[in-house]
Amino acid sequence: MSEQISGTHGRAEDDAIKRQDRSELRAYAEEWPGPDNDENPGATWAEAGRFAEAQGGENWEAIKLRSDLARHLDRTSFPASRGQLLGTLTARQAEQRLLDMVSSLPSGARFASLAELVRAMGLPVEERPG
DSSP: OOOOOOSSSOHHHHHHHHHHHHHHHHHHHTTSOOTTOTTSTTOOOGGGSTTTSOTTOOOHHHHHHHHHHHHHOOGGGOSEEHHHHHHHHHHTTOOHHHHHHHHTSOTTOEESSHHHHHHHTTOOOOOOOO
16 A cells, blocks of 8 residues: 655655644534434434335336436427327337337327426426426
């Protein structure tokens, strides 16, 4: 392991800084709140966070479908009819489940945007603040 060379101070000062950091960590470690701390009962800790459990009630399958549609259908794909969308999805080698979902839409329908298509498919549309 190579040793880092500091241009502003020497090894003795580096060691002193490390010792000070370690002692501060030890001193403040007891104050750090843990998941068993009753001080904030509504807090969500990493063990039960977004990736461990769906706290916000997100429909992850719908999110994946929207993402897959967006990957295959960019802004230049719209406005489009059901047939045009099927052609674009086929040309861009979309998964069969996407083709099946778009195929189930009414034949005369036209879609001005991806959001309009997603709504027509019955998927929740992501709402972004402001």
